[in-house]
Amino acid sequence: MVNPFKGPSFLRTFGLVLLAIAVLFTADTFLANAERAESLAGAARLFQQGQALMQRGDNAQAIERIQDALAIERGNRDYLRMLAQAQFAAGKTSDAESTLTELLQSNPTDGLASLVMGRVLVKEGRFAEAISYLHRAIYGDWKEDAAGNRLRARFELIDLLAGRNSKQELLAELIAVQDHIPPDLERKRGRLFLLAGSPARAAEVFRGILQDAPEDADAIAGLGEAEFARGNYREAERHFQTALRLAPDNQAARQRLDLCNEVLTLDPTMRGIGPTERFRRSRRLVELTVGETTQCIGQNASAEVQGLLDEAGKALKAHVSAVQQSEASESNLDLAEELWQARKQECKSPPATDGPLGLVMARLAQ
């Protein structure tokens, strides 16, 4: 059992042990806090180095620095976000995805992480998931400048939708954002409305711009595009001419102007043309649709199409007197339309809708 020892020794030892525990606890806490503070400062330094390297485009080095910072301050969300961005920038999309998954698992409403995840998924071609993450970014939490970041995220989504020609979703996003767009992005909004298939809204936007800056060549060209999309080729022609006068190097406007001219010289429904010109244009339309159909279908035409082609051949060879020109014009237009529809049904490749023939036929169908 217990040795016969002196009481004071027993008590003193107990006291000393307790005292030592108290002293050591204080010293350890001090040392640990100092260590922690140093570690955090070291991590922050490495992180800043990583940021600087990233800005210089040295993403591989930046990743290493940020990973070193993360090894010290594990779980720091800012470091993880930056790491994901560096990984994405370095083309390491799977690494970036894994980093972002970790971030989003712990906080699914992280706006920046969702945005970068969206970008990663776009790069991987997973558009549906990307759109979902961009939505999360729009409605997620942002540490600073939430409104600005959300708007930027929405524009990334809009760009993605525009790139994928998702007109309805694009229009929905544009309508949602239209009251919050800064003035410098108005022109882009107009173009996007055009892409979304809403030329009326686009024209409205461009007119708004032109009220403040009547000599804005881009806005005038945009307005031309809007009018063109609405089928107002005469108006469009006028705007493109104005735009080219202000900015003669605008090749897109020039091409559009040429197209306008072609449509305007082909369209038999154009106001102000006489019966003879109307008849000439209707014959030209029949010629073009026959050419398009023959080129597409070749020798394998069905009996119905062959019948239409034969009929068109006769119509083109037929001599029409001036009195019969109006009636013949209507007949030619009907024949051209039927041929166009038959070509659409029997040809594997769809007809070009942005060429003069396609545009005129679309106008006739209206």
Next chain:
Amino acid sequence: MFLYALRVAGKTKTRGVRSTHKMDSNNHQPSWIGKLNRSLERLRQSENQLSLVLSLLIGALVGLVVVAFILLTGRLASRMYPAGGSGWRRILVPVLGSLSTGYLLSRYFPFARGSGIPQTKFAIFINDGRIMFRTVLGKFFCCSASLASGIALGREGPSVQVGAGIASVVARNLGLTPKQIKALVPAGCAAALAAAFNTPIAAVLFSLEEIMGDLHAEVLGSVVLSSATSWMVLHLVLGDDPLFHVSGYRLLHPSEFAIYAALGVVGGLGSVCFVKLLLGLRAWFMRLPKRTVWFQPVAGGLTVGLIGYFVPEVLGVGYNHVEKVLNGDMVLKMVVLFAVLKIVATAVCYASGNAGGIFGPALFIGAMMGAAVGGVAQALFPGSTAGPGAYALVGMGTAFAGIVRTPLTSVIMIFEITRDYTIIVPLMISNLIAFFISQKLQPLPIYEALAFQEGVHLPTAHSRAHTERVQVGQAMRPAPVVLSPDMLIASALHRIKDLALDAWPVADAGGLCGMIRSSELEQASIDGASYQNVAAILRPGARLGGSKDERVAHVHPDHSLSLALERMGAGGLKVLPVVSRANVRQLIGIITLDDILGAYGVAKRPSSMEQGN
């Protein structure tokens, strides 16, 4: 106030508990001092309570000391050879560090050299649990300086010695008996390891498996308490970070078991290489003249410095690099290089007499070997194997099992370090293979071998198990004569007159009644009681019955011979009855002192055996 209380309490203690109470009322001292006195006195008198309280206190104290050790070493290291520092600094610092600590160790702290595990075992098994305070101080400061200067050794072994030393110093200052001191030392070890590795369960297992060599040791309670307390202290000060952060790994394909088995073979062979190299170098250093002892550690410092000049990863404990490899952030060629260089650096540093342990290096080497095997496996079977990090993780346990030879501890330790259960089965397979290979090729475990080189023969778990394996059933014999309780003493004497046994079993129809000594029968005859029954002189202590007084010393066939010897010694007998466990009155045979000696090959069995047969 606290010191005043101690002083007053001290004075009262010398006058005894009763006088303390008197002083409370007569001298107007605060009553809580009296209460404290009485509590401490009660505590002192109760061995169980004292053990409980001391386990908690030692756990907390050792935990705090080890945390200080970790923090101090880390801070010193970051200043001595900072990341990105010049190459010359990486040579100079280890050399100067080993030179200064070598001198201090040789001149002032000779018992603080090396790992600390053999020294702790020496203290427990040979030195009554005695570790000097000077050794604790020396170990703490010399190891801190040595590890911080980049010496490629670990901090866990020294922590164990520091923990054991603190437990020993506290226990001795409290005036405890050697038995009590020896019981507290493993608690100190467990507390130290729990704080050093952040692995409380593995710390308990290590204390029992390696230090005590017995998983059923009586000290289990105090070891668990102390380990848990130390772990809590560690968390309180340093937070809840595991030693290594590891991604969640899993088995991708059942065929991976074969690769893990291959890792076991590689780990086992690597461990044997490391141990043999270390022991060979140690033997070589020990053959050098005594006067060079203080200078020898410089060999380790210079080796690690030169290696560190080209490969800085080899410097120090290297846990940050282990973490990198665990997360699969290193290339195959590099991990192979690191493993080889670390084996060389650690072996030279340890063998040359630097202060530091081999736990940390074992984990480092294992992680690198594992990552190498994993890297090769992934190159050969892409898509059906886990990443190199998973193999590095298992490799750590494998090397630990192969080098330190504690397979159970290593499994639990890796589990606790990573907190990942999914890797346990591959880990067990790999560990056991490494353990068996290591045991086959290097029969003497490293700590016993190191002690052996110092001329100290520590008991090994194997030797203890061997001793325990010889059982009573292998040495017992049938009783040559069984006396009846109704038999006359004269007749009994007649029956035993040609036989030279110290005592005889007495049995009736119901079975064994007790044992009677030859001397008792002879004395009864001299006293004129020859015509009385044997039962009349059968002492209660020699009877086999229900009451506490009627419990004759006996053994069962599955008892160890050492226990039989113990019981003979306690009862002052040279003969014990061997009885059935199912029915203690069923006499199976007897065992004599000569039988036991004969079983160990010390003495021949007496002729009475043949007579008996």
